[in-house]
Amino acid sequence: MANVRLTDIRKSFAKTQVLHGISLDIASGEFISLLGSSGCGKTTLLRMVAGLESVTAGGIEIDDRDVTSLPPEKRDIAMMFQSYALLPHLSVSENVRFPLRMRGIGSREEQQEKVAAALETVQLGHLSERKPRQLSGGQQQRVALARAIVSQPKVLLLDEPLSNLDARLREDMQVELIEIHQRLGLTTIFVTHDQEEALSLSDRIVLLNAGRVEQQGTPDEIYNQPATSFASNFIGSANLVPVEITDSAQGPVAKLEDGQVLHLDPNEAIRGKATLALRQEDLTLSANGMGLKAKVRTRVFLGARNRYVMSLAGHPLRALTANDLDFANGQEIALAIDPARIRVIAD
Amino acid sequence: MNDRTENLLLALPGILLLGLAFFLPIAQMLLLSISGPEGFTLAHFVRFLSDPYYLNILWRTVRLSVLITVICALIGFPLAYIMTKVGPKLRLGLVVIVILPLMTSVVVRTFGWMVLLSRSGIVPELLRDTGLVGRTFALMQTEAAIVIGMVQVLLPFMTLSILGVLTRIDGKLEEAARTMGCSFLQTIRTVVLPLALPGIVAGSLLCFTLSASSFVTPNLLGGTRIQVLAASIYKSVTATPDWPFAAAQAVILFVGILLVLVPYIKLTGAKHG
Structure with missing residues (x-):
C-alpha cells in the first residue's frame, strides 16, 4: 500500500x-x-x-x-x-x-x-x-x-x-x-x-x-x-442543449434556438449564453401535456425501458421512459423536466 | 468425380515428381549400398565404420554442423528479436540483408570468402597487423573458414524460422513480465525464449541438415585436406570411382539426418494431434 x-x-x-x-x-x-x-x-x-x-x-x-x-x-x-x-x-x-x-x-x-x-x-x-x-x-x-x-x-x-x-x-x-x-x-x-x-x-x-x-x-x-x-455528456450521456438565459417575471428562463422557453430553478445564477445538461432519465414525455414541443424520430426498445430519440430545436435529444409509453415516429410530443434536475453550464 | 478423386488428381503431378525424382533415386542408392560382386553385402558400411580416416570425416561433419547451427542460433535469435521490435521499414531492410546471401550464386559467394580469407586477404592481414594473431596465421583451408562460409548461407533459414514464431508472440506478455519483476534479460529468458523454442528448433534442424549435406562451400573453403561427408561421397564417385561405397556413405548421411528429424516430427506431431 x-x-x-x-x-x-x-x-x-x-x-x-x-x-x-x-x-x-x-x-x-x-x-x-x-x-x-x-x-x-x-x-x-x-x-x-x-x-x-x-x-x-x-x-x-x-x-x-x-x-x-x-x-x-x-x-x-x-x-x-x-x-x-x-x-x-x-x-x-x-x-x-x-x-x-x-x-x-x-x-x-x-x-x-x-x-x-x-x-x-x-x-x-x-x-x-x-x-x-x-x-x-x-x-x-x-x-x-x-x-x-x-x-x-x-x-x-x-x-x-x-x-x-x-x-x-x-x-x-x-x-x-x-x-x-x-x-x-x-x-x-x-x-x-x-x-x-x-x-x-x-x-x-x-x-x-x-x-x-x-x-x-x-x-x-x-x-x-x-x-x-463534456463531463455531463460523458457521464450519464446527458443531452446538451444550447440556450440563452434571461430574467423574466417568474425567474430565470432559458430560451432555445427555436424560441421555445424553459423555466429554470429560481436560484439559478448564470445568465447569457449557456448549455443545459438534461439527463435522459429526467425527461418526462407526454402526448399533449405541458412543456417543450419535440418531434419523435426513433424508438429503441431496451426491455425494461424505451429510449426515444427526438428532435428539439434541431438537435437530437434522447430520453429514457417507461416501456409502456408508445409514440409514433414523427409525432409531436410534450417534454417536461423538473427545473431542479436541470444542470446549467456557462459557456 | 467426387472430392477424393479430384484431390488425388490435383496432387498427382506432385506425387509423380516426388516419386521419380526423390524416392526412386533413394531406393536405388539403398540398393547400391548393399550390393557387392556376389550379391548382398555390408562390406561398404564395414569399410567406412572401421576406417579411422572416414570416421574422422563423419565426426567432423557432425561437429561442424552442430557448431554452425549453434552459431546461427546465437546470431539469429537476437537478430530476429530486433527485427520484431523495429519499424516496418527497417525490418524490411533487415530481412533483405539477411536473405541477400541466398540470392547470390554459391560459387560467387564462396569465391568472395576465398578472396577475403586467403593468406593475403583482408581478414588475415587485418588480424596480423593488429597483432591479434601470429605471422603464420591462415584462415583458408581451415575448419574456421568452413564455419564462417556456412553460417553466412544458413543464417537466413535460422533467422526467418525464429522471426516467424516471434512475430506471433503477444508483445503484452513481455510488458506483463516486466511489471512482475523481470529485468529485460530475465524477460527474454523466462518468456521470449520458451515461446520462441519451436522456431529455434525448426531453424536448427534446417541448419543442421543443410550444413551436414552441404558440399560446395566446405569443399572450396576447407580445401581437399579438410573433408566433410558430402565431399567424401563426391570423391568416391569421381576419383575412384566406387559407386557402391559412395552410396553407403550417402546412406549413412541420410540415416543420420533422419535420426535428427524423427524426434522433431514426433514431438510436433504429438502437439497438433
Missing part, C-alpha cells in the same frame, strides 16, 4: 502531444478510476505509472519515492492487462507464482501458499494445473487478477480489465473487484471508458478529455455536479 503522486505529467509521441500536464495525488488505499473515451490518454498515463512508457516531462512518485526513470520491474507494481497477458507456456499456478518467483518473495513453500490463497480468492483453486488456453475468458481474467494481487504490490494498475467480458461476467467481476479492494486495501488505478463501471467501483473518478483532466471527484460529485458540458 502506498500513495502515488503525479506531477505535471506530459507525453508526446513524435510531434503530437497526448498528455498536457496531468497532476494527481492518489492516497494510500484509494481506488481511483481514469475515465475517458479512447484516445484521451488514460491508458498512456497508466502505462507511464507502470514504467512501460517513458515520461516526456513531469514526475511520478510511488510511496514518496521518485520512480520517474525506474524500469517497471523496480517499481513494485502489478498490472492487469485488457488481454490478460497470461504466459501461455506456464500453468495457472505457475502464472500466479511468477511475480513471487521473479521478485524473490519468500521460500518455495511460502510462495505456494500465497499462490493457493490468491487462487482461492478468485475461486479458481481447482484449476491450478490447467494451461491458460484451457480456460474460459472469465477464468483467464480471474487468473490475471490473482497474479496481480499475489505479490501485494504497492500499486495495482488495471487496464480496462473487464472490457472483454460479457455483461453478466462483468457485473460479477465488478463485485469481486470491490470486495478484493475492501479486503486488501491496495492502492488501485483503474482505467476504463465505461462510465457505469467507474461510478460503481471507484472512490474517486478522474475524467480525462484529450490529454487533460476534465473533472475529478467522487462518483456522486461527478454524476450529480458535472462541471463542464
Whole structure:
C-alpha cells in the first residue's frame, strides 16, 4: 500500500502531444478510476505509472519515492492487462507464482501458499494445473487478477480489465473487484471508458478529455455536479442543449434556438449564453401535456425501458421512459423536466 | 468425380515428381549400398565404420554442423528479436540483408570468402597487423573458414524460422513480465525464449541438415585436406570411382539426418494431434 503522486505529467509521441500536464495525488488505499473515451490518454498515463512508457516531462512518485526513470520491474507494481497477458507456456499456478518467483518473495513453500490463497480468492483453486488456453475468458481474467494481487504490490494498475467480458461476467467481476479492494486495501488505478463501471467501483473518478483532466471527484460529485458540458455528456450521456438565459417575471428562463422557453430553478445564477445538461432519465414525455414541443424520430426498445430519440430545436435529444409509453415516429410530443434536475453550464 | 478423386488428381503431378525424382533415386542408392560382386553385402558400411580416416570425416561433419547451427542460433535469435521490435521499414531492410546471401550464386559467394580469407586477404592481414594473431596465421583451408562460409548461407533459414514464431508472440506478455519483476534479460529468458523454442528448433534442424549435406562451400573453403561427408561421397564417385561405397556413405548421411528429424516430427506431431 502506498500513495502515488503525479506531477505535471506530459507525453508526446513524435510531434503530437497526448498528455498536457496531468497532476494527481492518489492516497494510500484509494481506488481511483481514469475515465475517458479512447484516445484521451488514460491508458498512456497508466502505462507511464507502470514504467512501460517513458515520461516526456513531469514526475511520478510511488510511496514518496521518485520512480520517474525506474524500469517497471523496480517499481513494485502489478498490472492487469485488457488481454490478460497470461504466459501461455506456464500453468495457472505457475502464472500466479511468477511475480513471487521473479521478485524473490519468500521460500518455495511460502510462495505456494500465497499462490493457493490468491487462487482461492478468485475461486479458481481447482484449476491450478490447467494451461491458460484451457480456460474460459472469465477464468483467464480471474487468473490475471490473482497474479496481480499475489505479490501485494504497492500499486495495482488495471487496464480496462473487464472490457472483454460479457455483461453478466462483468457485473460479477465488478463485485469481486470491490470486495478484493475492501479486503486488501491496495492502492488501485483503474482505467476504463465505461462510465457505469467507474461510478460503481471507484472512490474517486478522474475524467480525462484529450490529454487533460476534465473533472475529478467522487462518483456522486461527478454524476450529480458535472462541471463542464463534456463531463455531463460523458457521464450519464446527458443531452446538451444550447440556450440563452434571461430574467423574466417568474425567474430565470432559458430560451432555445427555436424560441421555445424553459423555466429554470429560481436560484439559478448564470445568465447569457449557456448549455443545459438534461439527463435522459429526467425527461418526462407526454402526448399533449405541458412543456417543450419535440418531434419523435426513433424508438429503441431496451426491455425494461424505451429510449426515444427526438428532435428539439434541431438537435437530437434522447430520453429514457417507461416501456409502456408508445409514440409514433414523427409525432409531436410534450417534454417536461423538473427545473431542479436541470444542470446549467456557462459557456 | 467426387472430392477424393479430384484431390488425388490435383496432387498427382506432385506425387509423380516426388516419386521419380526423390524416392526412386533413394531406393536405388539403398540398393547400391548393399550390393557387392556376389550379391548382398555390408562390406561398404564395414569399410567406412572401421576406417579411422572416414570416421574422422563423419565426426567432423557432425561437429561442424552442430557448431554452425549453434552459431546461427546465437546470431539469429537476437537478430530476429530486433527485427520484431523495429519499424516496418527497417525490418524490411533487415530481412533483405539477411536473405541477400541466398540470392547470390554459391560459387560467387564462396569465391568472395576465398578472396577475403586467403593468406593475403583482408581478414588475415587485418588480424596480423593488429597483432591479434601470429605471422603464420591462415584462415583458408581451415575448419574456421568452413564455419564462417556456412553460417553466412544458413543464417537466413535460422533467422526467418525464429522471426516467424516471434512475430506471433503477444508483445503484452513481455510488458506483463516486466511489471512482475523481470529485468529485460530475465524477460527474454523466462518468456521470449520458451515461446520462441519451436522456431529455434525448426531453424536448427534446417541448419543442421543443410550444413551436414552441404558440399560446395566446405569443399572450396576447407580445401581437399579438410573433408566433410558430402565431399567424401563426391570423391568416391569421381576419383575412384566406387559407386557402391559412395552410396553407403550417402546412406549413412541420410540415416543420420533422419535420426535428427524423427524426434522433431514426433514431438510436433504429438502437439497438433
